Amino acid sequence: MISVLQPGNPVYCLHPEELRKSARQFLTQFPGHTLYAVKCNPHPFVLRTLFEAGIEHFDAASIPEIAAVRGLSADATAYYMHPVKTRDAILTAHTVYGIRHFVVDHPDELAKILYETNGASDLVILVRFATPGGVARYELSQKFGASPEAAAALLRQARDAGCGTGLAFHVGSQCLSPAPFRDGVALAGQIASAADVTLDYLDVGGGFPADYIGEQPPPLSDFLNAVKDGVQAIALPDECVLMCQPGRALVASGCSLVVQVQLRKESAIYINDGRYHSLSETVTGQLSYPVRAIRSDGAFAETMRDFTVFGPTCDSTDVLPSAFSLPEDIREGDWIEIGQLGAYSNALVTRFNGISPDHFVTIE
Ligand SMILES: Cc1ncc(COP(=O)(O)O)c(C=O)c1O
Structure with a gap:
């Protein structure tokens, strides 16, 4: 070159074989849907290469990201994972792009979604809760995430409004230890039982680390095993769809x-x-x-x-x-x-x- x-x-030198390799790792080792977090690298070639490698689910945080995903293929599904959205964006996502999955971490955001979608019967609400943090390069739970009590209340509210329900967390970006994933799943189990709601979805977020100089995180398999251990311990119902949303580790x-x-x-x-x-x-x-x-x-x-x-x-x-x-x-x-x-x-x-x-x- x-x-x-x-x-x-x-x-920027794009290496498609590397993208395909990391896609394969998640697709073969994660026991659920792997959503690529578009924000991490939204270049059309990256999106297409991951899609062609088998990544069919995408975490989108804005209407342009949703549009980019929809433009890939009718088989690419976007999930609106930003906990704070404009009313216009909620309406556009639902009516123009057919988005069904929305994340919330506050009752007022849930109210916005129910109002703007006119109480649609096909909604799935994922409640994002905060995790303790401490081992990631970027803490995300200071900006987003309900407390366990507030998350349980939101989960009940979403179920009572007739929505499909789920819980979501993000342990922080470039998380260097697998333990927070296991702990996050355990906390999700406690929140679901406190709310007495059967989860349709559990989203363990992104945060899986990449290799940088001076930073040798454990292999990805350790992180995915921590998720699997956590899930086994809370006896998640078989019908519950497990999801993760890696950005960094995929690209x-x-x-x-x-x-x-x-x-x-x-x-x-x-x-x-x-x-x-x-x-x-x-x-x-x-x-x-x-x-x-x-x-x-x-x-x-x-x-x-x-x-x-x-x-x-x-x-x-x-x-x-x-x-x-x-x-x-x-x-x-x-x-x-x-x-x-x-x-x-x-x-x-x-x-x-x-x-x-x-x-x-x-x-x-
Ligand atoms: C909601 C959400 N999902 C996924 C990601 C991707 O995280 P990472 O690149 O650490 O895997 C982020 C990053 O900020 C995020 O906010």
Whole structure:
């Protein structure tokens, strides 16, 4: 790719075989529906590759995400998993796109859904409850999730309104231990019995970790076994559909980013992507990615050293929190491939300074 394009702008390299591999893992090891969390990487090629690999269910958080899923195929099902939605979006989701599954974590949101859908008889309400957290790079339960008592009350309300019912939780993104999944399922069991409601759905969320530098989470199978153990312990009814909604673990390895060095000053390099574009998770999640230098017309020195990495904007805060280890003779014009960048990268780019990376290639 580099020898053909000699790219001066960042290039996202999509690796479909990696996407297919992680899809296969979930499809063969998770005992229920695997919903891909579209927000993590909504690129049409990513959605299509996952769909063709067998992922037919999608966690959507907005009307454009729902539209993207519906555009894939009549066999692709979208679930509206944002706990706070505009009234317009609820109406559009239900009437235009035929969405039946909605998440809530507050009685007023349930009331909005019942009103806007005119008390439709085909609704399924999933009540999201908060989990204790503590082992994930991103805590999500401070923003969303009802307390166990409030969740039980909401579950009863949804059932009494004639809706199908479910419980949902999210242990936090890049969760490094399997235990919170087992604990989350146990808490779901307690909430369902307190509410005396038979669950139609149990959604164990996303949060399954990807591999980054300095972070060696247990294998995915440990996380999926924790879910299975949890489910066995609460004796979930056979008819209850188990769901998970991974983003990161499905797509992190499916994309790398090739950037170019624009200037070197001693132990600092200036590259054409940064924290306001594809690399914001170096700051928000303190993530470090594997990097390798690429030179098209010669070899690198063997000695490596740490470089401070500045991004492309004219803003002094555009610097990565951790150094890159690169050959000591790296210079202007060399490229760097940053791996494991399929999750929350292109999805989060801003237009700051008029810069907005959007070149994609697929690498077979
Ligand atoms: C409701 C919901 N589901 C799934 C995900 C995906 O999480 P992850 O990428 O950690 O698997 C998120 C991420 O924010 C989310 O908010």
